[in-house]
Amino acid sequence: MLDLNDYGIEMWDAAKIADFRRTLLNWYDREKRDLPWRRSKNPYHIWVSEIMLQQTQVVTVIPYYERFLDWFPTIEDLAKAPEEKLLKAWEGLGYYSRVRNMQAAAQQVMTEFSGQFPQTHEGISSLKGIGPYTAGAISSIAFNLPEPAVDGNVMRVMARLFEVNYDVGDPKNRKIFQAIMEVLIDPERPGDFNQALMDLGTDIESAKNxxxxxxxxxSFCAAYLHGTYDKYPIKEPKKKPRPLQIQAFVIRNERGEILLEKNTKERLLGGFWSFPIMETNFVAQQLDLFEKEDAVLETLSQKQVFEEDYKLKPQWTDRQFATVKHTFSHQKWTVEILEGLVKKAELTSSHQLAWVEVSDLANYPLATPQKKMMAAYFETK
Structure with missing residues (x-):
């Protein structure tokens, strides 16, 4: 076991630990949030909620959670779900690898655990997409196993409690907070203990305000008692997302249908449908390295690349559309929209394409950037 003294952390004695547990759980019993997944000990329900809550706020998750369980009420339903329905259920939550990993894990449960969700921390940890935090949360909440669930909220609380002088954003330091929690966790009510710290960290001890x-x-918090609260947790700033200029092509045929392309699994937002898009030279445009005439040539070259790649010859319009901006964790898109009209609607390129009626667009899984592009396009109609 990790020796916390090596990291400058002096652990409390048994009496103080017991007092801390009692104080925290008494507060939780009075103030805990009434959330739909807290009304169940079903590990499948808890698993769904924990995956959804990664990178997403509670108020956003609740309707997604309820719809997801309505569409896929059992692990078997999730394991057998068609990709498009799965992505449609997750549409708007982002970080779509989460739901793909969930389906892969559901398939593992069906094949490796005879359809029964594993009841040990080791078994839960073996499932695709389930890391230490999620394994700890499911183990403690569903099965009352004394396993810590250490996420950013918990690390923030621990950093302040013990004035931990290590960057909470550095993955190699997670073991420090894990070790603290292994000592503190209440062996009788581990699930409530973990959830109490989650509630505390998302509200009273939030990152902002x-x-x-x-x-x-x-009264247990060293940072509060020593007047160093503003110093903790220690966290180095994240790298800024890389800017990309994207060209989106809205192509319509004589029937008014719109061309959509299904992204391959290898691409960002794989499995979702969108207007055909391609990256342009963002840096050159930002630095204004092109003269005006050259900028026009740059736009024309994108049209020519589209025509060659998609085997279509649109009549390009000169309509102007609002620029669309969307930020991912690692990329910041600035999207310019071009519109083209085609008479010959036959699709012969290697891309996975479909002509879609405007009224049918909502039936396709569409990620948030595509919804923004559609809004920018239709607002000018």
């Missing part, structure tokens, strides 16, 4: 004087455990 915390209210330390309202914390039920402020």
């Amino acid at each position: 915390p209210r330390p004087e309202e914390s039920p455990v402020r």
Whole structure:
């Protein structure tokens, strides 16, 4: 086991640990949030909620959670779900690898665990897409196993409690917070203990605008007592997302149908449908390295590339559309829209394409950037 003294952390004695557990759980019993997944000990339901809550706020997750379980009420239903229905259920939540990993894990449950969700921490951890935090959450909440669930909220609380002088954003430091939690976790009510810290970390001890004087455990908090609260947690700033200029092509045929392309699994937003898009030279445009005439040539070259690649010869319009911006964790898109009309609607390119009536667009899985592009396009109609 990790020796916390090696990291400058002096652990409390048994009496103080017991007092901390009691204080935290008493507060949780009074103040805990009434959330739909807390009304169940079904590990499948808890698993779905925990995956959805990664990178997504509770208020956003609740309707997605309820719809997901309505569409896929059992692990078997999830394992057998068609890709397009699966992505449609997740549409708008982002980080779509999460739901793909969930389906792969559901298939593991069906083949490796005879359709029964594993009841050990080791078995849960073996499932695709389930890391240490999620394994700890499911183990403790569904099966009452004394396993810590260490996420960013918990690390923030622990950093302040013990004045931990290590970057919470550095993955190699997670073991420090894991070790603290292994000592502190209540063996009788581990699930409630973990959830209490989650509630505390998302509200009173949030990253922005915390209210330390309202914390039920402020008398235990070294940072609060020593006046160093603003210093913790220590976190180095993230790298800024890389800017990309994207050209989107809205192509319509004589029937008014719109051309959509299904992204391959290898691409960002794989499996989702969108207007055909391609990256352009963002840096050159940002630095204004082109003269005006050259900028026109750059646009024309994108049209020519499209015509060659998609085996279509649109009549390009000169209509102007609002620029669309969308930020991923690692990329920041600036999207310009071009419109073209075609008479010959036959599709012969190697891309997976479809002519879609405007009224049918909502039946396709569409990621948030595509919804923004559609809004920019239709707002000018």
